Amino acid sequence: MDRDELGGWLRLSLTRGVGNDSARKLLAAFGLPASIFGQPLAALQQAVSTAQSNALREEPVELAPLLETTWTWLNDRSRGAPRRQIVVLGDSDYPPSLLTMEDPPLMLYLLGAGFFGSNSALPEEGPAQATTKSIANMLSDRALLSLAMVGSRNPTPQGAANARQFAKAFAQAGLTVVSGLALGIDGAAHEGALDGHASNSPDLATVAVVGTGLDRVYPKAHRDLAHRIAQHGVLLSEYPLGTPPLTANFPKRNRLIAGLSQGTLVVEAAMKSGSLITARLTVEQGKEVFAIPGSIHSTQSRGCHSLIKQGAKLVESAMDVLEEMKLDPSQGTNRPRQADDDDTDIDAPSGTNTPLLKGLGFDPVSLDALQARTGLDTASLQAELMTLELDGLVTRLPGGLFQRLITA
Structure with missing residues (x-):
């Protein structure tokens, strides 16, 4: 993608009143964004409303600075900088699992899978696009070996421990853990996946789907975590650089968490948790939902109990999920599971049973x-x-x- 083409996609995404659905109609009718903006008003009105057609004729005032910022970000190959890529709808690199969703994003911003100039990164020479192109390919390659883990932002200590232990077991078995980088269960799941990921493994340990631009980390407490994810996994966003943490963005990004995974494990969730949105979207996409039960006295377990009543698979150990997904943990790409691994039996007594x-x-x-x-x-x-x-x-x-x- 050259600078002019990137500018066309950014302009389409910035045009007021034109959402993903209208943008797809325009792309289907006229092809690439550059062709859309060259159309006469009457032609545009055949695809979208008059108000949208008029908006398409005016260049957004924020386009020029955003294009400059995005182009610089995309081509930053300084030593220690994470790899990055932008994939647009219709690209051969666009993850197939997202194309089948009802509302696939117009643009995907990808960051991670190693650092430039580090031992785990790609060669120093060559065009930026050539070396970053494989980030999306890596996501596609892991499509059948990815599991979403979601839950409360205010988990019980046991819920957070469960998330980390399960995620570690999944990573050791060769799964990529997908979550949302939020406080609580999300953060614990990312941490566990990184714990279980072998440092020499070429696979992605974890994928963080965020609700901001990739030049921001939210919450700020996860800055170091985001840096580690960029080294051994991928951060993904559908939002332009500079996008702040707007409340509406987070429920919307949940469809991508579900879309990038073969199933969703809800670790701990209250009845009004956003995690239940991810679970619903997972079911709508024809995938399996798993839930860990908890105390009947805990409000943070009621969402999981409700999911189980509705048919979600009750999970007591990481093995329950691996067996349902027909995966043999001993064949994991990181290393075989040993008898004393952290995921042997999550309900085993710890220490002296006093x-x-x-x-x-x-x-x-x-x-x-x-x-x-x-x-x-x-x-x-x-x-x-x-x-x-x-x-x-x-x-x-x-x-x-x-x-x-x-x-x-």
């Missing part, structure tokens, strides 16, 4: 209830709880509650 751990169970519990269950005096109980907290076996929750953490 009377206090047994008394804790797996639901949040108060100090008074623990005293009644264990018969320990207050001083001894608090001392043992502190020890278990330091060992990472118990976490303290708001409201004076305690909860046991399951670690594989």
Whole structure:
């Protein structure tokens, strides 16, 4: 793609009142964007409304600066810069799994799969487009080996631990984990996938579908995580550079998370969670939804329980998902799963199974209830709880509650 062609696509995407659906009608009628803008008003009105036709005749004021910024970003090959690519609708590189969706994006911005000038990156010489072109190809190659993981932005400690452990197991089995870079379950899933990804593996550890331009990281707390994803995975956006974290963008990007995956695992979600949107879109695309059950007392588990009632596969271990997807974890592209791997049994007891751990169970519990269950005096109980907290076996929750953490 040369600069003029990029300018045409950006102009089409920026034209007010022209969304993806109208843009596709125009492309079907007239071909590339450059041909669209050369059409007489009467011809445009055959494809879109009069208001849209008039808008297409005027160049957006923000086009020139955005084109300059985007062209510079696309061709940045400085040492340590992540690889980048822009794929437009109709390109041979456009991921086939997204083309089959009801609303495929007009443009895809891709960042990652290694850094220029690093040992894992591509050669220093050659045109930028030639060396970055394979990012989209890598996404397409992983289409049948990708799993979406989504969930609450405010998970319980156990939910976050589950997300990280499951994602690590999936990465070790050769799956690419797709999520949204949000706080909570998304971040834990990306972290787990990176944990389980072999450093010498050519496969993508994880794909982060974001709701901003790729020149921004949201939330800011995930800046370092985004940098690591760029090294061993891909960040993807349908939004132009400079796009801020607008609320409406995040539910919309969920269709891409579902579209890039063979199925979706909901780790933990309340009844009004955006994760349920991803689950619905997954079903609409004819793919499998998985859900991890939780405590009947936790509001963060009710969304998963609702999905299970509607037919989602109840998941208790990473193996449940791998078997449903007909994948043999021992054939993973990273390394064979060993008996002592972190994903052997996510429900296995951790550490010494003390009377206090047994008394804790797996639901949040108060100090008074623990005293009644264990018969320990207050001083001894608090001392043992502190020890278990330091060992990472118990976490303290708001409201004076305690909860046991399951670690594989």
